[in-house]
Amino acid sequence: MIQKQKGCNDIYGKDAKIWKYIDSVIDAVMEKYNYTYIRTPLIEATELFHRTIGTSTDIVTKETYDFTDRGGRKITLRPEGTAGVVRSFIENKMYGDASLPLKVYYNGTMYRYERPQSGRDRELTQFGMEILGSDDPLCDAEIISLAVNIYQMLGLKEIKVNINSLGDDASRLKYREELIKYFKPHINDLCEDCKERLEKNPLRILDCKVDAENPLLKNAPKTLDYLNEESRDRFEKVQEYLDIFQVKYEINPNIVRGLDYYNHTVFEIEAKVSGFGSNNVLGGGGRYNGLCKQLGGPDTPCIGFACGIGRLKTALELEKVKLPITETIDLFLLYVNDEEKKYAAYLSQELRLAGFIVDTEYNNRSLKAQFKQADRLQAKYTAVLNSTDLNNNEIKIKNNKTKEEEIISLDAIIYYLDEKLNTNLDDEDECGCEDECCTDDHCDKNCHCHH
Ligand code: HAM
Numbered sequence: 324m325i326q327k328q329k330g331c332n333d334i335y336g337k338d339a340k341i342w343k344y345i346d347s348v349i350d351a352v353m354e355k356y357n358y359t360y361i362r363t364p365l366i367e368a369t370e371l372f373h374r375t376i377g378t379s380t381d382i383v384t385k386e387t388y389d390f391t392d393r394g395g396r397k398i399t400l401r402p403e404g405t406a407g408v409v410r411s412f413i414e415n416k417m418y419g420d421a422s423l424p425l426k427v428y429y430n431g432t433m434y435r436y437e438r439p440q441s442g443r444d445r446e447l448t449q450f451g452m453e454i455l456g457s458d459d460p461l462c463d464a465e466i467i468s469l470a471v472n473i474y475q476m477l478g479l480k481e482i483k484v485n486i487n488s489l490g491d492d493a494s495r496l497k498y499r500e501e502l503i504k505y506f507k508p509h510i511n512d513l514c515e516d517c518k519e520r521l522e523k524n525p526l527r528i529l530d531c532k533v534d535a536e537n538p539l540l541k542n543a544p545k546t547l548d549y550l551n552e553e554s555r556d557r558f559e560k561v562q563e564y565l566d567i568f569q570v571k572y573e574i575n576p577n578i579v580r581g582l583d584y585y586n587h588t589v590f591e592i593e594a595k596v597s598g599f600g601s602n603n604v605l606g607g608g609g610r611y612n613g614l615c616k617q618l619g620g621p622d623t624p625c626i627g628f629a630c631g632i633g634r635l636k637t638a639l640e641l642e643k644v645k646l647p648i649t650e651t652i653d654l655f656l657l658y659v660n661d662e663e664k665k666y667a668a669y670l671s672q673e674l675r676l677a678g679f680i681v682d683t684e685y686n687n688r689s690l691k692a693q694f695k696q697a698d699r700l701q702a703k704y705t706a707v708l709n710s711t712d713l714n715n716n717e718i719k720i721k722n723n724k725t726k727e728e729e730i731i732s733l734d735a736i737i738y739y740l741d742e743k744l745n746t747n748l749d750d751e752d753e754c755g756c757e758d759e760c761c762t763d764d765h766c767d768k769n770c771h772c773h774h
Contacts (some may be wrong), residue, residue, distance in 0.1 A: 330445025345764035363407035366558040369397040375406040377583020400434035413620035423456030432480040442602030451629030458624035464564030481595040485575035488692035490554035547577035584611040606630030655702035656683040663708040
């Protein structure tokens with residue numbers, strides 16, 4: 324039997340419904356913040372990631388899926404979304420648009436050749452957002468608050484926002500030198516990877532998973548002590564806006580992030596629910612003001628965030644968040660003979676177009692087996708299409724829970740189902756949520772209805 328590749332997942336059934344629901348919340352929240360959707364290719368020139376993520380990051384040295392295509396081009400499956408967005412921004416000259424900053428979001432598959440374990444996949448799905456073309460600290464706070472808002476709209480409560488600042492280039496350089504000075508005498512106490520990181524990218528040592536518990540890391544110099552005045556002021560402004568957005572956060576000087584491109588604000592959002600294990604970072608991001616220029620574009624300040632949807636789904640499961648997933652269907656149509664089957668086909672189509680979730684029998688099973696199928700599909704109503712009733716323009720509908728049956732005119736079926744299921748198809752604003760706020764265009768409650 325051919326099996327799926329290590330670290331990849333098949334998503335189907337209820338999981339797929341949850342996944343689609345998460346996507347719908349992301350789309351709805353992004354729309355409110357006025358971010359537009361961007362879709363960039365899964366494959367990019369290998370060079371893009373070597374120049375953006377940094378040649379000394381684990382992702383580029385060990386974790387990318389690289390191959391040479393039939394035309395001899397060096398190609399990489401994207402390990403993250405930011406580099407592709409910046410490439411597209413430059414290539415499509417979006418920087419020329421007068422309406423900058425550009426606020427975009429994406430939701431797609433990424434590939435990292437990691438050692439698969441819980442929360443660490445080789446094929447992962449990330450949603451992420453980027454603001455290109457503004458250095459305003461308001462953008463930093465907006466991105467963090469937007470990420471938190473998505474988690475909250477989904478019903479997650481146990482999250483923690485950790486923020487830090489790496490400062491501008493001058494502050495970062497000073498800090499880098501200080502770190503090298505600090506770690507150099509202890510080089511033999513570091514893991515093999517960190518020994519290599521010391522000269523190339525000492526900040527990454529602080530992010531090391533192997534050395535995480537090493538007291539040497541805990542006592543290392545902190546970024547915040549090396550920020551120049553400008554960087555410190557900037558970081559304070561970010562915090563002021565976060566307070567205005569009422570986002571709770573903690574300043575955590577150990578957040579340095581794994582990718583090379585960051586400066587100023589960096590942040591990670593953790594799941595605090597127990598049972599998550601060590602890969603409890605739901606998402607992370609930061610400012611990357613130098614990247615666009617480094618890729619041959621104009622000097623453009625940018626900030627962004629990305630979250631792994633797999634980890635997000637795990638957090639929702641561990642917190643036992645009840646999601647409004649429809650697992651039931653409105654009506655199952657049963658039949659015995661071919662004439663009735665044709666009517667089932669006709670009626671199911673009519674009712675689906677009217678907005679109901681309708682299914683019917685496909686395998687010509689016995690009526691008994693069809694009733695079992697209706698139960699498996701959790702049909703709220705069933706109707707056995709009987710030729711005599713149909714000739715009288717009637718249909719017998721049964722409430723599958725109370726088992727009550729009614730014979731109604733076929734002409735009234737839409738009205739009947741609408742009333743019984745309380746779907747209110749006439750009222751476009753009504754989404755079935757019991758909260759009154761749903762009909763209010765300016766609803767700001769977390770009622771999961773997104774209208
Ligand atoms: P990152 O921290 O590499 O940042 O990844 C962001 C999130 O993607 C992680 O917090 C995690 O939820 C998820 N993730 C990463 N690797 C895996 C994996 N192997 N399996 C499952 N989930 C994973 C970035 O990717 C940056 N592009 C974020 C960013 C956007 N910075 C600025 N703009």
